[in-house]
Amino acid sequence: MSWLKNSVSVAIPLPGAPEGTRMGRQDPTWTLDKSPLPLTEVKPLAVGHWGTTPGQNFISVHLNGYNISNPTVLARIEPPEVDALLPGCGNDPRYVEGEDPAAPHQLMAAVLEEAIEDILSVHSAARVDGCTRWPRWPVLVLRSPKEWTGPKTVDGLPVEGTFRSHQVPLLVEDAHPEHNERLEQWLRTYRPEELFDECAKLKIRALPWRQDTSSLDYLLASHLWRQDHNGFPDQDPCFVDHVDHVDHVDHVVNKKADIFRIHLSPDTNSLLTVADHCLRSRHYIAVLVAGERDMPQWFSMADVDLPCCCDPPTLEVLAAVSIVGEHVKELKVRVVNVVDLLKLQSANEHPPGLSDPDYDTLFSKNKRIVLAFHEYPSLIHRLIHRRSNRNTYARGYSQVGTITTAVDMPVRNRLDRFHLVQHLIDRLPQLGAPAEYLKQAMTHKLSEHNLYINQHSQDLPEICDWAWNSEVVGHG
Numbered sequence: 001m002s003w004l005k006n007s008v009s010v011a012i013p014l015p016g017a018p019e020g021t022r023m024g025r026q027d028p029t030w031t032l033d034k035s036p037l038p039l040t041e042v043k044p045l046a047v048g049h050w051g052t053t054p055g056q057n058f059i060s061v062h063l064n065g066y067n068i069s070n071p072t073v074l075a076r077i078e079p080p081e082v083d084a085l086l087p088g089c090g091n092d093p094r095y096v097e098g099e100d101p102a103a104p105h106q107l108m109a110a111v112l113e114e115a116i117e118d119i120l121s122v123h124s125a126a127r128v129d130g131c132t133r134w135p136r137w138p139v140l141v142l143r144s145p146k147e148w149t150g151p152k153t154v155d156g157l158p159v160e161g162t163f164r165s166h167q168v169p170l171l172v173e174d175a176h177p178e179h180n181e182r183l184e185q186w187l188r189t190y191r192p193e194e195l196f197d198e199c200a201k202l203k204i205r206a207l208p209w210r211q212d213t214s215s216l217d218y219l220l221a222s223h224l225w226r227q228d229h230n231g232f233p234d235q236d237p238c239f240v241d242h243v244d245h246v247d248h249v250d251h252v253v254n255k256k257a258d259i260f261r262i263h264l265s266p267d268t269n270s271l272l273t274v275a276d277h278c279l280r281s282r283h284y285i286a287v288l289v290a291g292e293r294d295m296p297q298w299f300s301m302a303d304v305d306l307p308c309c310c311d312p313p314t315l316e317v318l319a320a321v322s323i324v325g326e327h328v329k330e331l332k333v334r335v336v337n338v339v340d341l342l343k344l345q346s347a348n349e350h351p352p353g354l355s356d357p358d359y360d361t362l363f364s365k366n367k368r369i370v371l372a373f374h375e376y377p378s379l380i381h382r383l384i385h386r387r388s389n390r391n392t393y394a395r396g397y398s399q400v401g402t403i404t405t406a407v408d409m410p411v412r413n414r415l416d417r418f419h420l421v422q423h424l425i426d427r428l429p430q431l432g433a434p435a436e437y438l439k440q441a442m443t444h445k446l447s448e449h450n451l452y453i454n455q456h457s458q459d460l461p462e463i464c465d466w467a468w469n470s471e472v473v474g475h476g
Contacts, residue, residue, distance in 0.1 A: 058115060059091070059139045064146040066163055075143075082141065092118075092136040097143035104144070111140065151186055154179075215284035217275075221292050258351055261286040262341040264374050266314035267297045270339055289374060296468065313372040313396075316410050319417035319466055324424060327438045328431060333424075336362050344383040356388065365389050368427045372396070372415055395423065407459045411449060417463075418442040418449070 063075040063082075074082060079095075086093045094111045098104045115138035125131035147165030152158070155176075159165050170186065172179045197203055261284055265271035271290045278286045295311045314337055321333050338344060345353040354362070363369055369392040373380050377394035384392060400412040410416035414423075421442050425435045452460050 058119065059137070060142065061139065062142045062144070064144055064148075065161065066146050066166065068166055070163070086139055086141075087136065090134065090136055091139040093139045093141045095141045095143065097141075099145070101149050104142075108142075114138075115140065149189065151182060154182070212282040215278055215281045215286055217278045217286045217288060219275075220287060220289045259283070259285055260342070261352075263288045263339055264341055265290045265339060266311050266337055267295055269297055274339060312406075312410060313374055313415060316407075316415060316417045316420060317372050318468055319463075320420035320424070322466075322469060323417060323421050323438075323442075327441075328435055331424075331428070331431065342383070344380070346386050349386070359387055360389070363387075363389055363392075366391065368424075369393065370395065370420065370423050370427065372420060391427075393423065393427065395420070405453050405457070405459045407449070407463050408453055411446065418445045 061074065063072075065075045066072060074085075077085070083093065094115055096104050096108045096111050098107070118138055122135045122137075125135075145161035146163075147160055147169055150160050150165055150169050152160045154164070154170055157164060159169050170179055170183055172183055195203060261278070263274045263278070263286060265274055265288065271288070274288060278284070278288060291311050295315065317335060321335060324331055324333060340352070342350050343352065343354050344359075346359075347353040347355050365388045367389070369389060371377075371380055371392055371394045373394055373396035375396055377396035377398075380392070380394035380396070395415050396413070397415075398413045401409060402412075404412070407416055411419070419442070422439050425431060425439045428435070449460055449463075452458075458464070
């Protein structure tokens with residue numbers, strides 16, 4: 001929920017499980033306001049966005065005794081103990097509780113009004129008066145029975161405020177015909193005659209409950225292909241492939257296709273264009289992947305409508321193309337970069353995806369395709385499994401990594417320029433002896449690479465100094 005008061009947005013997130021009482025997952029939520037940044041900068045960076053007003057999180061905890069049908073921790077703690085716990089985490093609890101459903105409404109309004117006024121005072125003290133002392137942020141604590149206003153008892157057993165109230169508090173079936181009347185009595189307590197007319201239509205005009213919401217954009221700048229300062233635990237590629245969702249792990253691409261976007265930019269110009277699009281968008285969740293290291297600029301701003309596949313793979317692909325172009329001149333290679341990853345999916349599965357004719361125009365129906373991907377290659381095959389071309393061979397992260405040089409990470413995962421040249425040759429046996437000689441030369445280069453980085457702890461000079469040469473490779 002969110003309120004807008006005096007141009008300050010106040011959002012109420014529910015931490016962790018529905019009632020925010022899973023201790024392991026709620027701990028980070030309680031300490032969101034702890035940061036080495038100045039108080040005046042924390043909230044604009046955490047909540048601010050192009051086209052929006054920076055806001056303030058107002059944490060709400062609903063203590064109704066149960067998480068699904070199991071007892072929870074905070075709901076079993078006596079109020080004095082909760083009073084001690086929440087302030088110890090830097091919060092100021094505000095309670096709304098009671099047994100009569102009609103009573104808490106005015107109390108809730110008063111508590112919210114007071115909390116918002118306190119938040120505005122904190123903002124003013126920090127941004128106008130220059131106060132740097134950390135405040136105690138208000139926390140709303142709602143104590144109410146589980147499934148409040150539902151049936152209090154069913155078949156002589158207590159329901160409201162117990163585990164029996166979860167999901168199906170009143171079972172309506174042939175074995176219990178008397179439950180039909182109980183169900184009607186229960187539903188009539190919501191006074192449907194005041195909400196609907198005789199044709200079951202709402203008596204009031206439905207209004208949107210909020211204005212357009214800025215998209216949630218996640219910039220992933222520390223990725224697996226640059227492990228020269230952090231190792232596998234910090235730069236595992238799983239973020240794009242996995243998102244933790246309450247009780248289980250789901251794949252991002254399995255989420256609703258009209259909400260999620262994944263962008264892999266190969267250079268600054270494409271990143272700026274994609275970021276501008278994402279920051280101006282509404283109602284999406286976008287993951288932008290781009291490394292922190294300096295990289296060549298491949299595209300002008302006008303050319304960014306071409307698809308692409310992140311920075312290190314793009315660099316290695318173009319280096320491989322330059323090697324092939326220099327030694328196997330009769331081979332024609334087309335490079336297609338994928339910026340919006342989910343464009344690879346069929347438009348029938350993902351609305352912004354490419355239509356089959358457009359996909360075939362870019363990738364052809366029968367040519368050999370070696371696709372260098374930023375993440376696990378199996379994801380590519382999942383995205384394109386309905387496409388006409390069955391000759392796609394995806395290369396990507398193969399679970400090999402350590403703290404090493406920039407190009408040694410692709411080498412270890414067989415995604416470097418030398419391995420890519422070999423992959424191309426393996427799929428084009430008609431190239432004959434010259435290509436086989438080149439393949440053997442790439443094996444020697446790999447050996448030279450390994451010896452050099454072991455001795456010098458940096459990549460070969462010809463790799464560090466490599467630059468695209470259109471005169472050698474040509475255009476097309």
